[in-house]
Amino acid sequence: AQSVTQPDIHITVSEGASLELRCNYSYGATPYLFWYVQSPGQGLQLLLKYFSGDTLVQGIKGFEAEFKRSQSSFNLRKPSVHWSDAAEYFCAVEGSGGYQKVTFGTGTKLQVIP
Amino acid sequence: GAVVSQHPSWVICKSGTSVKIECRSLDFQATTMFWYRQFPKQSLMLMATSNEGSKATYEQGVEKDKFLINHASLTLSTLTVTSAHPEDSSFYICSAHGRSGGQYFGPGTRLTVT
Numbered sequence: 001a002q003s004v005t006q007p008d009i010h011i012t013v014s015e016g017a018s019l020e021l022r023c024n025y026s027y028g029a030t031p032y033l034f035w036y037v038q039s040p041g042q043g044l045q046l047l048l049k050y051f052s053g054d055t056l057v058q059g060i061k062g063f064e065a066e067f068k069r070s071q072s073s074f075n076l077r078k079p080s081v082h083w084s085d086a087a088e089y090f091c092a093v094e095g096s097g098g099y100q101k102v103t104f105g106t107g108t109k110l111q112v113i114p
Numbered sequence: 115g116a117v118v119s120q121h122p123s124w125v126i127c128k129s130g131t132s133v134k135i136e137c138r139s140l141d142f143q144a145t146t147m148f149w150y151r152q153f154p155k156q157s158l159m160l161m162a163t164s165n166e167g168s169k170a171t172y173e174q175g176v177e178k179d180k181f182l183i184n185h186a187s188l189t190l191s192t193l194t195v196t197s198a199h200p201e202d203s204s205f206y207i208c209s210a211h212g213r214s215g216g217q218y219f220g221p222g223t224r225l226t227v228t
Contacts (some may be wrong), residue, residue: 015179034217036219041223042221042222043219043220043221044158044194044207044209044219046217046219051132055223090157090158101148101163102148102209102217103160104158104159105157106157107156107157
């Protein structure tokens with residue numbers, strides 16, 4: 001069975017600082033990988049996804065993520081955080097082959113301080 | 115593209131009553147939709163997979179007689195919480211696969227059972 005681990009429950013960064021959110025997955029083959037963001041009381045917004053090809057994926061809002069097969073990781077990065085980035089971030093894995101179940105990590109809450 | 119809507123966004127009901135939540139794919143057809151449940155400060159947990167024209171597939175531990183799912187058309191899936199109890203209070207989110215891959219989520223429905 002697939003699983004996702006987000007080791008950091010809560011992260012605080014200063015506005016303008018760089019950000020990296022960690023995500024490790026477990027799956028028998030190369031899965032589909034996603035990062036979603038959720039603001040309080042809101043639904044989820046897809047930031048970026050990895051299916052295959054280039055291991056560095058660019059997403060919306062200036063985010064990027066790098067798939068590292070050897071480390072089973074898919075960490076999310078942003079070079080300069082804005083106060084509006086404060087939210088909950090979820091890494092997710094879907095079995096390859098299309099229309100599979102998606103398993104979410106427990107989420108990382110990002111706080112941005114002035 | 116790949117917009118998913120939910121209705122209502124927020125509902126309060128009395129214990130013992132039933133509540134229906136709608137999930138619609140607005141600009142694409144979705145043969146498969148998913149229903150998730152999210153408790154406060156927790157991650158999303160898949161409840162069931164809704165298949166157009168056939169019975170839903172429920173995850174282990176989810177009562178199918180309590181959470182009735184109907185996927186009557188390619189753009190609409192409904193989740194009915196029957197005989198609701200306060201412990202059913204939660205944030206319910208649906209999703210569907212978009213054409214370019216990845217699941218797109220509805221804005222969620224917050225259910226409060228009094």
